[in-house]
Each structure stands twice: as structure tokens, then as C-alpha cells.
Amino acid sequence: MKDDDFKELMPNPQRGLYGSDHVIAGIPIPKTQRVKLFDEDTWEEFTEEWASSIKSSYYRVRRFAGAGDQGLDVVGFVTSTQFSDGWDNYQCKFYDHPLTPSDVWVEFGKVIYFSFRGGFPSPRKYYFVAPRQVGTKLGKLLSDAPSLKEALKENWGKYCENGITSTDKVKLEGELLKYLEGFDFTIFDTVSLVQMIEQHATTPYHAVRFGGGLGLRPQPEIPPEDTVSLDHRYVRQLLVVYAQSIGENQKIPDLSLLDKDQRIRNNFQRQRESFYHAESLRSFSRDTVPPGVFEALQNDIYDGVVDVCESQHESGMDKLSSTLSQAATVAVNASPLMSVTRVRDKQGICHQLVNDEKLNWSEDDG
Known part of the structure; x- marks a missing residue:
């Protein structure tokens, strides 16, 4: 066997084959x-x-x-x-x-x-x-x-x-x-x-x-204001908190309360938008991840905020604000939905949890 029967090792990968993702996970398998x-x-x-x-x-x-x-x-x-x-x-x-x-x-x-x-x-x-x-x-x-x-x-x-x-x-x-x-x-x-x-x-x-990611998530659709319904527990709970914050003594406040103070009207609009962002994420999850993934995300948010929500607060508005601020910081790294979950989604999930009677903004159900 002659020396020229051998050649030097000269790896020659395809140009452009490697990227940062390949360093982390290797070359994708078809x-x-x-x-x-x-x-x-x-x-x-x-x-x-x-x-x-x-x-x-x-x-x-x-x-x-x-x-x-x-x-x-x-x-x-x-x-x-x-x-x-x-x-x-x-x-x-x-x-x-x-x-x-x-x-x-x-x-x-x-x-x-x-x-x-x-x-x-x-x-x-x-x-x-x-x-x-x-x-x-x-x-x-x-x-x-x-x-x-x-x-x-x-x-x-x-x-x-x-x-x-x-x-x-x-x-x-x-x-x-x-x-x-x-x-x-x-x-x-x-x-x-x-x-x-x-x-x-x-x-x-x-x-x-x-793998390969979840793709683009559609923009959430927020129903018109005239479709607000007191059938949603989170709406009733918010109205009770708002009534207390402006000194109203209505035991069961109605939507006319929002016309009495622009500050609470703006707050309600933000909370409602957050709720529908979370509802949009729920719908997106049904098409893109296995059953139970969204519910697991809800549980993570609940675990992250429940202690704050159930602690002593000066007012219902303070409880609402403190809980939603805490929700914004909850890490969701373990969820398959992490890449498409935003702050508004996490805060909106809190309102879903209120609907499910797992969280309360007020002891009065409205």
C-alpha cells in the first residue's frame, strides 16, 4: 500500500449550511x-x-x-x-x-x-x-x-x-x-x-x-363596546371594584357606572382588551398545540399571582393593579405557547380565572 493511496481529511461543508440554530440543536433532520x-x-x-x-x-x-x-x-x-x-x-x-x-x-x-x-x-x-x-x-x-x-x-x-x-x-x-x-x-x-x-x-x-415554531398568531379581535355583557363574571367583578373606587354604593353596579369616571372607563377598556387577547390565545392554542397546553399556562399564571391576589390590599383597585402587575412578570418558559404569549395575554388570563371563580377582585360577585 502506497502513501499516495491516502488523502488528508478536508471537511468541506456546504456553504451557508450552518447557522446559530445548528450550534444549539444540530442540523435539522427532515x-x-x-x-x-x-x-x-x-x-x-x-x-x-x-x-x-x-x-x-x-x-x-x-x-x-x-x-x-x-x-x-x-x-x-x-x-x-x-x-x-x-x-x-x-x-x-x-x-x-x-x-x-x-x-x-x-x-x-x-x-x-x-x-x-x-x-x-x-x-x-x-x-x-x-x-x-x-x-x-x-x-x-x-x-x-x-x-x-x-x-x-x-x-x-x-x-x-x-x-x-x-x-x-x-x-x-x-x-x-x-x-x-x-x-x-x-x-x-x-x-x-x-x-x-x-x-x-x-x-x-x-x-x-x-418543532419549527408556531407560526404567526392572528391579531386578536375585540368585540364592539356595545356587546359588553354582565354575563361575564369578570365584568361584574370589575364594576364592583370601580364602584368602590369612586364611592358608589351600588351593590350590583351596571355598565352606566363607566360613564361616571373617564379613569375607570379607560381601565375597563384595557382589561377588556386583555381578556380578549387571552381568549384569542386560547383559540390559537386549539389549532396549534395539543389539548391541555393552554390550561397548563393558565395554571402557571394562577400559581404566579394567587398569593398576591389573596394578600391584604387597601382597596379592590389596589388588588386588581397588584395582581395584574404580578401576572406581567410571571415566567412562562415551560409552556409551548411561550413564543406567542405577551403581557396582555397573561393579564387577560387573570380575568379568565376570575370568570372561572379561581380569582376574585371583590368578595361581592356583583
């Missing part, structure tokens, strides 16, 4: 590659999250969880009558390799056998879903219905005869063979990993699963 790194439990979680993205295409989407799945997995029903008026099946398979025909012959057999037996009508579509997608051989069969039918017949004895049920041997003969011959094999297809990820991106689980 989402399709990340899915391929999932273990079986994580794949199960991911498919549950993904399945929620197809709900809008169906009356109802369910995952079969009973004994003896009969080839059913994630099922989309077109109407409330479930199987009767059309349904689609999404067969989610976890393998460490692209799906091959031998991985799924029994799945073809199950849907044919159990629909033949009357367990359910044939689905409109039957999709295979897998982290490493389908291999070349299976892909070709799925695109060629006549070849798929003949290949299934050839492999029935090896994969389906003893694999469809644990109690019976299912021979492909007689009426079952006749049923298979007339079965529509064009219903079988696959959902690509790219399509799954695109659909998953429409769910509130995407950002916490793959």
Missing part, C-alpha cells in the same frame, strides 16, 4: 427521515395524531380497538350509519423496512374474507400506511389490480389460509373464490409519508412533534 426513526410506540402516537387530520373528510373517524380486528385499523365512516353508506380503512403497519407483499397478504385476505362473511361491506378505499412506506414490488401490485388479484390467489395458501383467523382454516374455494374473483382490487392504495406529514401539519400536534 421530517420524513425523522418518522423513520420512530419506535413502534412513537409510530402509534403519530398515527393517532395523523388520523385526527382526516376527520373533516368523514362523519366520524375511529380506531378499531377490539379483539380480532378483521383487518380494520383506522376507519373513516362517511355517514352516521357507519359501514352501510361507505367507509375507508387505513391499515397502519410498523416495520423496519418498506412494506413487502408478504407483510400484508393476510391483510388483503382479511378484508376479502370478512366482507364475504357479511361482517362489513367492502370499503371504498383501503390504504396502507407505514413509516418506511411500501416497497417497489408491493407498489407495482397496488397499481395493477389484475396482477394483485392473481398474486393474492397464488399466495393465499401460504399467508391467508391459516392467518386470517386463529380458529378456522380459510380455504380459497367455492363461493369465497367466486367472491374474490369479483372483488374490486382497485380499492387498495397507499398514503405516502409526505402526504401524512402534510396532513399532520394541520393538527395541533405538529409543532410539538416536529
Whole structure:
């Protein structure tokens, strides 16, 4: 072996490849590659999250969880009558390799056998879903219905005869063979990993699963002043505090109170805007993060302000001001909503907590 058989190490990264984010988190892994790194439990979680993205295409989407799945997995029903008026099946398979025909012959057999037996009508579509997608051989069969039918017949004895049920041997003969011959094999297809990820991106689980931030938050909409309602407890509580601050003795003050003092009118406008900022954040969270995240943020705000709110104050206005000032300083670093949470949101959450009777500005409910 000669010396010139070797060369010096000369790393040559692509220009512009590295940025500050890469120093912190490393070079991003493409989402399709990340899915391929999932273990079986994580794949199960991911498919549950993904399945929620197809709900809008169906009356109802369910995952079969009973004994003896009969080839059913994630099922989309077109109407409330479930199987009767059309349904689609999404067969989610976890393998460490692209799906091959031998991985799924029994799945073809199950849907044919159990629909033949009357367990359910044939689905409109039957999709295979897998982290490493389908291999070349299976892909070709799925695109060629006549070849798929003949290949299934050839492999029935090896994969389906003893694999469809644990109690019976299912021979492909007689009426079952006749049923298979007339079965529509064009219903079988696959959902690509790219399509799954695109659909998953429409769910509130995407950002916490793959990162990338939450995107832009819409500007909060503040309803007109003439829509103020005493049905909101936070409004009634504020009015009681305002009445006390200007020496009014109304036990149950009404909105006319705001016309008596510009200072309290301005304060009320600020509090109302903060409340609707928090309501906007609540709505934004429903579309962008998993359930429970916003409620956890509310709990963090509550924990940060409750001691201040429940301590002794000279007046209700002092309690209100001190609590909201404390809310502005509460750290929300642990929340997935941190990047889109502003001071007004945190203060508005205090009014949500008043609505929920967890905080009080006054002992009188108004």
C-alpha cells in the first residue's frame, strides 16, 4: 500500500449550511427521515395524531380497538350509519423496512374474507400506511389490480389460509373464490409519508412533534363596546371594584357606572382588551398545540399571582393593579405557547380565572 493511496481529511461543508440554530440543536433532520426513526410506540402516537387530520373528510373517524380486528385499523365512516353508506380503512403497519407483499397478504385476505362473511361491506378505499412506506414490488401490485388479484390467489395458501383467523382454516374455494374473483382490487392504495406529514401539519400536534415554531398568531379581535355583557363574571367583578373606587354604593353596579369616571372607563377598556387577547390565545392554542397546553399556562399564571391576589390590599383597585402587575412578570418558559404569549395575554388570563371563580377582585360577585 502506497502513501499516495491516502488523502488528508478536508471537511468541506456546504456553504451557508450552518447557522446559530445548528450550534444549539444540530442540523435539522427532515421530517420524513425523522418518522423513520420512530419506535413502534412513537409510530402509534403519530398515527393517532395523523388520523385526527382526516376527520373533516368523514362523519366520524375511529380506531378499531377490539379483539380480532378483521383487518380494520383506522376507519373513516362517511355517514352516521357507519359501514352501510361507505367507509375507508387505513391499515397502519410498523416495520423496519418498506412494506413487502408478504407483510400484508393476510391483510388483503382479511378484508376479502370478512366482507364475504357479511361482517362489513367492502370499503371504498383501503390504504396502507407505514413509516418506511411500501416497497417497489408491493407498489407495482397496488397499481395493477389484475396482477394483485392473481398474486393474492397464488399466495393465499401460504399467508391467508391459516392467518386470517386463529380458529378456522380459510380455504380459497367455492363461493369465497367466486367472491374474490369479483372483488374490486382497485380499492387498495397507499398514503405516502409526505402526504401524512402534510396532513399532520394541520393538527395541533405538529409543532410539538416536529418543532419549527408556531407560526404567526392572528391579531386578536375585540368585540364592539356595545356587546359588553354582565354575563361575564369578570365584568361584574370589575364594576364592583370601580364602584368602590369612586364611592358608589351600588351593590350590583351596571355598565352606566363607566360613564361616571373617564379613569375607570379607560381601565375597563384595557382589561377588556386583555381578556380578549387571552381568549384569542386560547383559540390559537386549539389549532396549534395539543389539548391541555393552554390550561397548563393558565395554571402557571394562577400559581404566579394567587398569593398576591389573596394578600391584604387597601382597596379592590389596589388588588386588581397588584395582581395584574404580578401576572406581567410571571415566567412562562415551560409552556409551548411561550413564543406567542405577551403581557396582555397573561393579564387577560387573570380575568379568565376570575370568570372561572379561581380569582376574585371583590368578595361581592356583583
